Amino acid sequence: MAFRSAVGSKLPLVIIMGATGTGKTKLSLELAQKFQTEIISADSMQVYKGLDVVTAKASPAERELVRHHLVDVLEPHQRFTVVDFRNRTLKIIQELTDKGKVPIIAGGTSYYIESIVFHNLVEGEDNSDELLWDKSIRKRExxxxxxxxxxxxxxxxxxxxxxxxxxxxxxxxxxxxxxxxxxxxxxxxxxxxxxxxxxxxxxxxxxxxxxxxxxxxxxxxxxxxxxxxxxxxxxxxxxxxxxxxxxKLTEGLLRRPGATVMLWLKCEESVLEERLDARVADMMEKGLVKELLDFHDTYNKQRLKNGTEADYTKGVFQSLGFKEFHKYLIMGEEQRQTEEGQKLLHECIEAMKLGTKRFARRQTKNIVPWFLERDRRHREVPAIYELDATDLSEWDTQVKGKAIHIIQSYLNQDPCPFYLARSRPKEDEAKPNPFGKHHCEVCQKIIIGDNEMKIHLNSNKHKKTLQRRKLEENTETIHRSKDN
The missing domain is CATH 1.10.20.140 (Histone, subunit A)
Structure with a gap:
């Protein structure tokens, strides 16, 4: 799918990425207003209706100020895949560029962003808004x-x-x-x-x-x-x-070589962790607990009554907060007001803070291998600019000002004065085979993947089985020696 402006010139596709809490929403709003364009959300949780606080959506006022795409478009029970994101996003990008608007994508879901930056999916592109799961032969209500x-x-x-x-x-x-x-x-x-x-x-x-x-x-x-x-x-x-x-012949090739601008918001870890703690506290003030309780009553309560376990691995239920607050959510209203309930609430808040920090570290860790490493398939490296969001008092110069300057240089086809993030070629070392087939003689299991086999060999279950086998063998040896 080509991307052209109304006058036929190539417009840059701007992607704002980075860990949660680094200011992606803030920067996207500022840039969208500056360049009079719209924002496409690349957040796998914000696509669902509800849970505005826990998923940190732009406020209604902010969405009124700048149009946001792929926010609040699905019901919580619907399944949204990376293929659905790619298909819908490509269509929106085309519509924006046809109007001469610079598309801005902002979000922390790396595999969503990857699907737009590279040719990497088996499924062909589709202009239909019908969800992949709804078309699947494996669909189960x-x-x-x-x-x-x-x-x-x-x-x-x-x-x-x-x-x-x-x-x-x-x-x-x-x-x-x-x-x-x-x-x-x-x-x-x-x-x-x-x-x-x-x-x-x-x-x-x-x-x-x-x-x-x-x-x-x-x-x-x-x-x-x-x-x-x-x-x-x-x-x-x-x-x-x-x-x-x-x-493999096309995977890793950029969709828009020379016209993809990625702005990577970075923040010192200690500062970001303090910011994330404050963010959870702010969510509490905005009604986080009430939002989770209301959502739980609507979508989870009946399932639990019928003996179905809560599933926090699908859709919006993966959002940070549900799993961490599960024990508190299933308490009765009176029990939640007791000392025990308040103690549990405090533990849930601390668990969410910890989970948010882990999630942020994982997001940051993913960016280098997904976008900055040239693997054996010779993946192309897009234009990525690092913006330091550590000191918020320097935001206008170090983040907003630089971002505007970068985009303007692409629009004017002028040299950009800022350095690109350096690509990090991988050493030509033996890679773990994700399809390597292994048989664990101790546990009598077939394991697919070299890394999975390493994990299995280091697991407590494997070690306990190995100890039990050795104990059985020693016992058998003792019995044999006695018999002899």
Whole structure:
């Protein structure tokens, strides 16, 4: 998709990134007003309606001042993917550039930003606003009350939070669909329409018949990814492994070489942590607890009553705050007013502060490998300018002023007086193979991925199993010596 202004000249795409609390919202508002344009949010939580305080959305007054895209556009139960973000954002960027406006993207979700900066997704671009999940053959309606009583047991198991990538079987119930080596489009469609009746091994076997290369890279209990690869074959008629191999030719190439400007807001860690503590305190004053309680009553309470565990791994429920305040949210109103309740509230606030700091460190850590490293696929490095947001008294000169100067130099095609962030080439060292297959003789488990195997070998579960095995072997040796 090309990006042109109304007069045909190339406009820069401005991306503001950085850890939470560094001032992305503030800078985006200032730049949008300066250049009379609009803001596209690259925040995976702000896309959902509600939770304005906990997700730190721009205030209604600020959104009235400058139009914000991809904020408050989805209901909490809907699933929004990076493909949906990319498709909608590319369309908005085109609309803005056609009007001669500089598109400004601001947010801390790195993989959202990556999808706009680079060609890196298998799915083709789509101008439709229909969500990828809603078009998926694997779509399952999520009922807040949990599975109905008349659903088969295997379907309940497939819909449960136990069905994940951690090696849990879907069901041991008798299966009525037999997977054979003979198949066609209609047969696979029938199987996938009834995939809740199939075990992980059966689904993996189907992928093995369709795409043995991809199947060999995936553990049979990684149900989601196995289904995803089957779906790619269904939709395209091509093997997922072939598409991924072709993708390597374009992956890492910039969408807009020479016209992508990334402004990286940085802040000294100790200063940022103090700022984040103050931010949580400010959220408390703005009604954070009431917002979480109201949202919990609307979306989570009934699920818990029906015995369904709270799932803080999907959609807006991943927002910082829900998991940290869970124990407080499920308390009764009277219990929350007791000394015990107030003590728990204080613990939840401290947990949120700690979680926010960890999240900020993770965001900062992601920027270098995602945007500044040239890996073996020769990823291009975009124009990234570091702006020091540590001293807020110097904001107008060190952040706002520099950002305006940088953008203006691109618009006027003048040399930019500020240094680019340096790219950091990786050394040509052996990389861990994410698809390396390992068998742990001690735990009798198949592990996919070199890093995952290292993690497994260092896990307490593996060490305890190893100790138990050694103890059993020693005991057996003692018994044998006594018998002799």
């Amino acid at each position: 999520i009922d807040a009350a949990g599975p109905s009583a008349d659903e088969p047991a295997c379907k309940k198991a497939a819909n449960s939070p136990e069905d994940n990538d951690n090696g849990v079987q879907v069901t041991n119930d008798p299966i009525t669909i037999e997977i054979t080596d003979e198949f066609d489009q209609e047969r696979v469609k029938y199987e996938m329409d009834h995939e809740h009746l199939l075990t992980n091994e059966q689904i993996h076997r189907r992928l093995m018949t369709i795409d043995p290369v991809q199947a060999d890279k995936l553990h049979h209990n990684n149900r989601r990814k196995v289904l995803r690869s089957i779906e790619v074959w269904q939709k395209t008629g091509r093997r997922h492994s072939d598409i991924l191999e072709e993708q």
